[in-house]
Amino acid sequence: xxxxxxxxxxxxxxxxxAVSFVAFAIIQLxxxxxxxxxxxxxxxxxxxxxxxTIEALRRQYGFGESYFVQYWKWISGIVLRGDFGQSFEWKAxxxxxxxxRLGNSILVEGLAVIVMWLVxxxxxxxxxxxxxxxxxxxxxxxxxxxxxxxxxxxxxxxxYLSFIWFGETIGGLFSxxxxxxxxxxxxxxxxxxxxxxxxxxxxxxxTAELIRILRANLLDELKKPYVTTARAKGLSEFRTxxxxxxxxxxxxxxxxxxxxxxxxxxxxxxVSVVLNLPTAGPLLLRSLTSQDMFLAGAIIMLLGMLTVIGxxxxxxLLAWIDPRIRYGSK
Numbered sequence: 373x374x375x376x377x378x379x380x381x382x383x384x385x386x387x388x389x390a391v392s393f394v395a396f397a398i399i400q401l402x403x404x405x406x407x408x409x410x411x412x413x414x415x416x417x418x419x420x421x422x423x424x425t426i427e428a429l430r431r432q433y434g435f436g437e438s439y440f441v442q443y444w445k446w447i448s449g450i451v452l453r454g455d456f457g458q459s460f461e462w463k464a465x466x467x468x469x470x471x472x473r474l475g476n477s478i479l480v481e482g483l484a485v486i487v488m489w490l491v492x493x494x495x496x497x498x499x500x501x502x503x504x505x506x507x508x509x510x511x512x513x514x515x516x517x518x519x520x521x522x523x524x525x526x527x528x529x530x531x532y533l534s535f536i537w538f539g540e541t542i543g544g545l546f547s548x549x550x551x552x553x554x555x556x557x558x559x560x561x562x563x564x565x566x567x568x569x570x571x572x573x574x575x576x577x578x579t580a581e582l583i584r585i586l587r588a589n590l591l592d593e594l595k596k597p598y599v600t601t602a603r604a605k606g607l608s609e610f611r612t613x614x615x616x617x618x619x620x621x622x623x624x625x626x627x628x629x630x631x632x633x634x635x636x637x638x639x640x641x642x643v644s645v646v647l648n649l650p651t652a653g654p655l656l657l658r659s660l661t662s663q664d665m666f667l668a669g670a671i672i673m674l675l676g677m678l679t680v681i682g683x684x685x686x687x688x689l690l691a692w693i694d695p696r697i698r699y700g701s702k
Contacts, residue, residue, distance in 0.1 A: 380687070384680040389447075391676035392669065396443050399665045399672075405435050406460040406663045446666060450673075457666030461659070466670045469655065474674060476545060477651040480567055481640065484574040492579045496586030497618060503591065511583055518580025524642040527573045531647070534569075542569045543648040551650075570647055574640055585624055593617035619693050626693060629686035 407430055414420075430436055434445065449455040456466035499511040534542045543566075546553075550562045593599065594617055602612045641653035652671055659668035 377684075377688075380684050384684065387680050388673070388676055392447055392450075392673050393443065395672040395676070396446065396665065396669050397439065399660070399663070399668050400439060402663065404663070406665070407435060409662050410460075446669065450670075456670040456673075459659075459664055459667045461662050461664045462667070466667050469667065470652070470670055470674070473650055473652045473655050474671075476649070477640070477653065480545070480570055480649070480651060481574060483567065484571045484578070487571055487575040488578045488582055491575070492582035492586060496583045497590060497613070499583065499587045500590035500594065500621075501613060508587075511587070515580040515583045518576045519584075521576065523573050523577060523640070524646050526576055527569070527643050527646045530569055530573065542566070545570075545649060570640070570643060570649055573643055573647070582625060586621055589621035589624060590617055593620050623690060623694055626689045627686050629682045629689070 407426060410429075411426060434442055446457055449457060454467075456470070458464070459466050459469055462469055495511050499508040502508055531542055534540055545563060545566050546559070547562050547566070550559050553559050594613075596617075599612060599617055602616060603609075607615075640649075640651065641657050643649070644651045644653040645657070652674075656668060656671045658664075659671065
């Protein structure tokens, strides 16, 4: 197992390097650069564009240099000094801009993942064990509705119902007086009183998908001979189902951990804009539209890091859940 982990760590480093190289190239694919967008914005507002100032900014940011030179300056700063560069649009270090919003993203999306699993597991197991019952039909209908409704549309529905029924608007993660306060029981309660809406919206489609996957896998496992043998040996129905078929049926769900968090971060962009959430999604969208390459590249790098770390965790959990999977065994 230690050898497997060592090999995966080496592969993680190479994967992150490849992600950084490709991401930096993709960000620069659109014609022009940040200064091109900046000049177009000034011209649209009727402001005068000073060619000398633009040329000075171009030399300052190194836009006249080749792609490889720009990439080397950026990646060497990250590796050697932990410096992700300077945001062109915000005129601030990328690290300062990212950490707060990335922390909010991980917190909200992590709670959404927990809610997804806590809701999907019992409903999926019940739907498979009580096949074609009323509960199974309700879970199936709820799953189809959850998959069919776009997250941003569900967020708009919640905003409308909250205003009509309670006269309040939902949005943001904190009250105005709590945004920059230190963590305390009062701030935790304020966060939970605001975060329920984005957590509910983000977990809707994922919960529906997990229910359908778990139900299908568990139905397949319940038909296998080892379940009949366990029942014939006198094991209780609860232990027969939970100890063997459920553990095997969880394999596809556990294997999705690697892409679940990055997928939530990327899928929450529109939801974050609709609900006015201070997360990494809107910041990534704005950096891409303005071609703020250092800021966009840093966020994409961190999403790639979440992916490779999540993949390693899912592989280790698979080896622990399923006795048939043992890395390094002869």
